[in-house]
Amino acid sequence: MRRAVCPGSFDPVTNGHVDVITRAAALYDELVVAVLVNPGKAGLFPVEERMELLREAVTELPNVTVDSFSGLLVDYCRDRDIPVIVKGLRAVSDFEYELQMAQMNRELAGIETLFVPTAPQVGHLSSSLVKQIATFGGDVSRLVPKAVHDRLAEHARRSGR
Ligand SMILES: Nc1ncnc2c1ncn2[C@@H]1O[C@H](COP(=O)(O)OP(=O)(O)OP(=O)(O)O)[C@@H](O)[C@H]1O
C-alpha cells in the first residue's frame, strides 16, 4: 500500500490545492490531506471548517482522506507509516523554503518529499491572495471550490463590505 500526505494550512482550500491533491491521489493508493494546527496563528477559518471544506472539495477522490495535525509533520508521518510528503511548487520562491524542509524531513526521519509542479492555470494562486481579494469584494469564483466561494462571500458580508 503506497501512502502519502499533502500537508498545509488550507485556509481555505484553493483550486491550486485541489490540483496538487488530485494529481497526488493518482500516484498513491492512499492520500491524506493534513491540515496543520498552528496555535500561534488563528487564520480566517477554524481548522474544523477548513477540514469540512477540504472534504467537500475531494468527494470525488475516493482514496483521499482529510485529517489535521500539530507538532512535527515527520512525527505525524512516522506514527501513521506514511513515507512520502507531497508538495506543490509554484515558483522559485516556494522552492528555496521547500528544499530546505525536504532535506530536513529526510534527515530527521527518512521521509521523502515529492514535488508536483503547479499547473499553469493555478500557478498564481495562494490562500492569502484569495482571502485578500475576497475581503475587498473581488470575484474569486474561478479560484476556489464553490463551497469556499460561498463561505468567503459570507465573511465579506459579515465584515460589512
Ligand atoms: N496554486 C498552487 N499550485 C501548486 N501548489 C500549491 C498552490 N497553492 C498551494 N500549493 C501548495 O499547497 C501546499 C499547502 O500550502 P498552503 O496551505 O501554505 O497554501 P497557500 O496557498 O500557500 O496558503 P498561504 O497563502 O496561507 O501560504 C504547499 O505545498 C503549497 O506549495
Ligand SMILES: [Mg+2]
Ligand atoms: Mg503557503
